[in-house]
Amino acid sequence: xxxxxxxxxxxxTQMWLIVPFRHLTDISRLNPGDKTExxxxxxxxxxxxxxxxGGVMWRFGHPRLNVGTIEHAHVNVIVxxxxxxxxxxxxxxxSEHAEDYQRMLGFRDELMTRGGVAWLGSVQGILETQxxx
Amino acid sequence: xSMEENKSGLILENARTPExxxxxxxxxxxxxxxxxxxxxxxxxxxxxxxETTYWFFTENMSPYAGTKYHFIFVYKxxxxxxxxxxxxxAFADLFALINAVIEEYKIPGGAFFMRFGDTQYNGSSVEHLxxxxxxxxxxxxxxxxxxxxxx
Numbered sequence: 001x002x003x004x005x006x007x008x009x010x011x012x013t014q015m016w017l018i019v020p021f022r023h024l025t026d027i028s029r030l031n032p033g034d035k036t037e038x039x040x041x042x043x044x045x046x047x048x049x050x051x052x053x054g055g056v057m058w059r060f061g062h063p064r065l066n067v068g069t070i071e072h073a074h075v076n077v078i079v080x081x082x083x084x085x086x087x088x089x090x091x092x093x094x095s096e097h098a099e100d101y102q103r104m105l106g107f108r109d110e111l112m113t114r115g116g117v118a119w120l121g122s123v124q125g126i127l128e129t130q131x132x133x
Numbered sequence: 134x135s136m137e138e139n140k141s142g143l144i145l146e147n148a149r150t151p152e153x154x155x156x157x158x159x160x161x162x163x164x165x166x167x168x169x170x171x172x173x174x175x176x177x178x179x180x181x182x183x184e185t186t187y188w189f190f191t192e193n194m195s196p197y198a199g200t201k202y203h204f205i206f207v208y209k210x211x212x213x214x215x216x217x218x219x220x221x222x223a224f225a226d227l228f229a230l231i232n233a234v235i236e237e238y239k240i241p242g243g244a245f246f247m248r249f250g251d252t253q254y255n256g257s258s259v260e261h262l263x264x265x266x267x268x269x270x271x272x273x274x275x276x277x278x279x280x281x282x283x284x
Contacts, residue, residue, distance in 0.1 A: 053250030061242025
């Protein structure tokens with residue numbers, strides 16, 4: 001599925017996520033259908049959102065080496081703001097990890113006020129969190 | 134030299150090291166794209182480690198500070214700048230090659246990324262489509278976070 005990243009980084013104009021429905025953390029387990037769909041979703045993302053340039057990024061393996069916040073495999077499609085420097089991190093120091101942890105706790109609290117995982121998977125939750133593709 | 138006269142697809146202001154910039158200036162003068170298949174072996178200073186129908190696999194000549202590995206995968210079939218122009222089978226081939234590299238070099242974690250399109254948005258020094266795989270050297274003393282310029 002193609003999702004809009006609800007927590008875009010500073011100095012970006014668009015951030016999208018391509019996420020497999022099934023729980024997948026190892027990219028070596030992608031099957032031919034997965035690869036085709038990733039390619040298809042990426043192409044549609046670019047076309048539907050008038051994206052003329054940017055980057056595609058995929059973290060993999062141990063989070064210590066890629067500072068991913070979620071192990072579930074996902075592809076990031078990123079459109080930096082022209083004229084502003086943007087550098088996504090692939091490693092972080094202790095204070096940056098602490099910031100991420102606080103941010104994660106904030107997301108958890110917000111999710112719980114809305115009804116938790118049940119809300120996230122409900123029709124209303126899907127409508128609010130996922131854009132039409 | 135104007136943008137129109139620069140046929141190399143190189144963006145000098147995004148070069149990271151003096152050596153890289155010097156090589157890029159020479160290539161701009163030569164007027165060719167150094168990542169196009171007919172020129173790649175002439176200009177790239179690192180050996181080609183693997184080659185498939187669709188991709189060259191080699192080391193980045195100017196690896197990012199703080200990385201243990203910094204590899205690049207360069208598209209062979211034609212001069213393109215957008216992933217949507219890649220042949221679908223080439224995309225699958227890229228994934229297979231990345232998996233083989235992760236296994237061969239025993240890379241426990243990292244990231245791969247691909248800049249695309251208008252270089253105003255992506256900080257690329259070479260327009261010709263290529264993908265990169267990096268692993269930070271997290272065990273090195275005083276290791277600093279690896280930050281890649283994407284814009």
